[in-house]
Amino acid sequence: MPVLTDIATLATCPPEGGQGEIGLIENAALVWEGEEVAWVGSEVDVPEAYAAMPRESAEGRTVIPGLIDCHTHLAFGGWRAGEFEQKLLGTPYLEIARQGGGIASTVKATRAASETELHGRARGFLDEMLCLGVTTVECKSGYGLNMEDELKQLRVYRQLAEEGPQRVESTFLGAHVVPSEFKDDRAAYIRLLTDELIPQIAGEGLAHFCDVFVEDTAYSPDEARTILNVAATHGLGAKLHADQITDLGGGALAAELNAASADHLECISEESIAAMAKAGTVAVSLPLATLYLGQEPMPARRLIDAGVPVAVATDFNPGSAPSYDLHLALWLACTRQRMTPAEALKGATAYAAKAFLRNDIGSLQPVMKADFVVLDTTNINHWLYHFRPGTVVRTVIGGETVWAQSPSQLSS
């Protein structure tokens, strides 16, 4: 039962409370037993029962819950670096798509990749995310778009979940786009999703959630309703990619369907904001994607002011967000969306857990998982103000240290 002391600032990030309420404790101590938090509070109040336990010093650093990236497309084939340059030079996306680029090229590369290849790449990404303090990652399928290749992506995620150390949450996104082979019969593809893929995936326990991309170029609100209602009968929770380019009332649809989250929301309407606030739906902001796309970000302040919990994630994918740097996404949530550092942190901890209905992670309170990060900074404001790489000193998952900086890497 280790005791971590000499913590300058500890943020408990309670699930309850508003966006900026992160439960700061100065001069704190943290006690854990096995995989779980046993006690947290001021160092002077450490209970007698723990007084004789082995102590470790955080050396005046800051402790936060393990960061949760609640929206990624982690396993994919290929990259699209050439498109990045093309887009900067002004080539329209439709022209890139005509040349065989865009999401179709990722679908092609993902289908062509073996499960072993996809696993190896995703394994490398997760390993690098440890040094960013990311302890849980939500992973979407959606680059297979047929039975074989959607199952392949989801089996990669299951293997990663079994391997650890990160916790992996899988989401089925067969309704990402309509694959080209079904472009003249989209109803047939939707039947494939509802009649074959969803039952198979739910039966194998390969995902907890089903996600639909609601957009003019993807699925209509009615199609999303159909797909997510079937998913619900198979025990899969609902998530939505909503209101990214066009306001189709996706936020309100998420509220209506009792979705755990609606993600993107760059173009969300006031009506949808009100509906999400009433339903308690989490809004997932993806500021890396909006920056890469040259788009205005989700109006996070309006959502927060209306009482919608706002999570912040990377959207890591090879097209619109080829970065898994959640620290960078949080910094952009501050600089581009006027979220405070405390609000951004809550969006990648307690509210990120809420985006897939986990109530055992995202906060540092007794009986929650002992997932936490030691940061080389004296407080949360300073962490996202003085942006620099290498601020994570140690990453702990379920009470085990899974990554630590060597002493020579630490700044003075």
Add this chain to the structure above:
Amino acid sequence: MPVLTDIATLATCPPEGGQGEIGLIENAALVWEGEEVAWVGSEVDVPEAYAAMPRESAEGRTVIPGLIDCHTHLAFGGWRAGEFEQKLLGTPYLEIARQGGGIASTVKATRAASETELHGRARGFLDEMLCLGVTTVECKSGYGLNMEDELKQLRVYRQLAEEGPQRVESTFLGAHVVPSEFKDDRAAYIRLLTDELIPQIAGEGLAHFCDVFVEDTAYSPDEARTILNVAATHGLGAKLHADQITDLGGGALAAELNAASADHLECISEESIAAMAKAGTVAVSLPLATLYLGQEPMPARRLIDAGVPVAVATDFNPGSAPSYDLHLALWLACTRQRMTPAEALKGATAYAAKAFLRNDIGSLQPVMKADFVVLDTTNINHWLYHFRPGTVVRTVIGGETVWAQSPSQLSS
């Protein structure tokens, strides 16, 4: 005379040529002798004379010239993290200033700090910048604003330059703002600059350049002319902070005064762009500052299209740009300013050297300094597309490896 082989891509970044011309060589080799580059080219063409020399493998990675951060305010006292949160919450800068914050608080903290304290902090920043591949740093004074404290800042820079390993270029920025004790007699402060500080600083060889912040809240174009003309008589080159908040014709003024660079330029006019293009003045873009300030960035594409060389730097300072992450600045130059990765790279190498008239660094060509960086990426586009920390594998200055990742840190 070491030979580095198995370089997937090497960017020579020649001083001549347009913004996007970075002299890419695939399957390259690099030979250096002592502090200088001896030969660069395709690996198959390595001259007989070097064939027997000891070889090292770059293992299929990418090599670029050492990165040059050509605009920082490196040595300062205190931080302003609290202001960061205040500004996000909507507190106006004038209100923050009224509470004793803003630049005045940094001047106060810098005056209060000893030379040893300032040196220790700046030393730590430079050490961390090595792992970002930054081999040369331009450092401005301007938080002392009196004889004693301006000299103190510049002596810190001289000590850092003597210590190495980075090359340090010092710039005198006594004309940063008018200090509060002279607010009723700005002419007296300008006389202090022209009659006492500039002669003293030039006499001690403490700076090569003199910089003036031209802005409604700082110095007028006429005042800048006066100061920089005196500086020129003492052998100091000219630089300007120009057109950041207000278009005062700062770009054209820089061209008129034959300044090495005009920096910021978020509000530059077409007339100033044309004047800078004609004079060959370097425009230094500071995308971290504009993002932290919630401002539109310099219209880099318009400048590039007009033929102005655009450098990219961090502006590292505790107020508007509390980050020395030049990699991040380059990524923002792409995502926010539509510069291509090649154009951004040229802006932090050859054109950054040009921003302070150095012709021995910033490019990998024979007799230039052997300052280079090995990147864990296969090409320049991929480097700034797939943004992630830890891409620098090795940093070399004057032929000496001054920083290297341990093998365990490298991704697979």
